[in-house]
Amino acid sequence: MADEILTERDGHVGVIRLNRPKQLNALNLALMEQLACALEAFDADDDIRVMVLAGNERAFAAGADIKDMADASVVDQYKRNQFARWERIKRVRKPIVAAVSGFALGGGCELMMHCDVIVASETARIGQPEINIGVMPGAGGTQRLTRAMGKATAMDVILTGRFLTAQEALAGGLVSRVVPVEHYFEEAMKIARVIAEKPPLAVQMAKESVLKAHEMSLSQGLEYERKLFYMLFATQDQKEGMQAFIEKRKPEFKGC
Ligand code: CAA
Numbered sequence: 001m002a003d004e005i006l007t008e009r010d011g012h013v014g015v016i017r018l019n020r021p022k023q024l025n026a027l028n029l030a031l032m033e034q035l036a037c038a039l040e041a042f043d044a045d046d047d048i049r050v051m052v053l054a055g056n057e058r059a060f061a062a063g064a065d066i067k068d069m070a071d072a073s074v075v076d077q078y079k080r081n082q083f084a085r086w087e088r089i090k091r092v093r094k095p096i097v098a099a100v101s102g103f104a105l106g107g108g109c110e111l112m113m114h115c116d117v118i119v120a121s122e123t124a125r126i127g128q129p130e131i132n133i134g135v136m137p138g139a140g141g142t143q144r145l146t147r148a149m150g151k152a153t154a155m156d157v158i159l160t161g162r163f164l165t166a167q168e169a170l171a172g173g174l175v176s177r178v179v180p181v182e183h184y185f186e187e188a189m190k191i192a193r194v195i196a197e198k199p200p201l202a203v204q205m206a207k208e209s210v211l212k213a214h215e216m217s218l219s220q221g222l223e224y225e226r227k228l229f230y231m232l233f234a235t236q237d238q239k240e241g242m243q244a245f246i247e248k249r250k251p252e253f254k255g256c
Contacts, residue, residue: 002030003019003034004018004019004020004028004030004031004034004035005017005018005019005031005034005035005038006019007038007042009047009048010189010193011193011196012047012048012049012050012193012196013048013049013050013051013052013189013192013193013196014038014042014045014048014050014051014052015051015052015054015189016035016038016039016042016051016052016053016054017054017055017056018031018035018053018054018055018056018060018061021056021058021059023062023065024058024059024061024062024102024103025055025056025059025060025061025062025108026061026062026063026064026065026066026067026068027061027063027064027065027107027108027111028064028065028068029065029068029080029082029085031065032082032085032086033085035085035089036085036088036089039051039053039088039089039092039096040088040092042094043092043093043094046255048094049094049195049196049200049203049255050094050095050096050097050192050195050196050203051092051094051095051096051097051192052096052097052098052099052185052188052189052192053096053097053098053099053111053115054098054099054100054185054188055099055100055101055102055104055108056101056102057101057102057121057123057181058101058102058103059101059102059103059104059108060098060099060100060101060102060103060104060108060111060112060124061103061104061105061107061108061111061112062103062105062106062108063105063106063107063108063109063129063130064082064106064107064138064139066133083138083139086110086114086139086140089111089114090114093204093207093208094200094203094204094207095116095117095195095203095204095207096114096115096116096117097115097116097117097118097119097188097191097192097195098111098112098115098117098118098119098188099119099184099185099187099188099189100112100118100119100120100121100124100126100175100184101120101121101123101124101181101184101185102121102123102124102125103124103125103163104120104124104125104126104127105125105126105127105128105129105163106127106128106129106130106137106141107138107139109126109127109128109141109145110128110137110139110140110141110144111139112126112175113140113141113144113145113148113174114140116207116210117176117188117191117195118174118175118176118177119175119176119177119178119179119184119187119188119191120166120169120170120175120177120178120179120184121166121178121179121180121181121183121184122166122167122178122179122180122181123166123181124165124166124169124175124178125163125164125165125166126163126164126166126169126174126175127157127161127162127163127164128141128142128145128157128158128161129161129162129163130158130161131158131159131160131161132161136158137158141158142154142158144214145157145158145174147214148172148173148174149172149173149174150172153172166178177191197253198253199232199235199237199238199240199241199251199253199255200237200253200255201232201235201237201255201256202232202235202237202238205228205231205232206228208228209221209224209225209228212224212225235256236254236256237251237253237254237255237256240252240253240254241253
């Protein structure tokens with residue numbers, strides 16, 4: 001199987017790059033399988049505290065591989081069970097920082113929205129253009145884009161297939177930061193390194209709790225948050241963090 005992704009380690013940061021440049025990183029089944037496996041491997045690795053997911057300057061990912069599915073029947077699609085990989089990505093507990101440049105379209109936009117912090121280059125073009133090829137988003141686009149940007153923008157983007165600029169995405173709350181194209185990857189790494197210095201269990205529980213905001217009522221979410229907050233008092237990192245503050249020194253977090 002070709003290397004549809006490339007992985008490397010940078011201290012506590014696990015880096016994954018999508019690697020189908022000729023196809024603008026179109027997400028075929030092999031890539032999605034390798035991506036899900038790589039994310040799970042980093043998630044299970046005690047030395048890794050955060051991941052960075054990137055494409056290249058021209059494309060983060062231009063969507064699901066259209067050539068892969070053009071002739072598929074419903075039965076083919078059902079048997080392929082492609083969304084099983086997306087479910088695995090959704091279950092990753094450590095934070096994922098997306099480094100997005102160029103096209104993030106269809107499944108590429110949906111993959112971006114599975115990430116937790118999103119750095120976009122000024123050249124990013126983000127959209128859900130499935131409507132142009134006779135379908136609609138299938139990996140969460142109608143739900144996550146609507147939750148992030150609201151109904152009016154989601155309808156505009158999904159029904160017309162138009163691309164958002166990075167600045168529009170920032171203004172609408174879809175991405176976290178926009179930087180010049182020459183800095184987008186380094187900015188994502190910088191954010192990942194900052195997160196990697198924080199107490200890992202508190203980071204993971206904070207991610208879990210923020211994601212619940214889209215799934216629960218406010219009072220259920222507040223209750224959920226409170227339980228995770230209490231739970232962190234069972235960690236050594238809570239004792240270390242508070243003691244270090246009192247002693248006016250830098251804390252050393254161990255992830256236990
Ligand atoms: N699937 C397969 N191949 C793709 C692709 C995709 N999603 N996107 C681009 N490519 C391929 C092109 O076919 C082309 O290959 P060849 O050189 O072999 O012809 C190569 O990548 C470069 O693309 P273009 O020549 O089209 O480049 P461009 O700069 O003229 O246009 C683009 C760029 C606007 C992104 C255009 O490629 C495009 O519209 N791509 C499709 C975007 C799309 O519709 N995405 C949604 C897919 S469906 C989906 O994602 C479903 C889901 O929710 C799960």
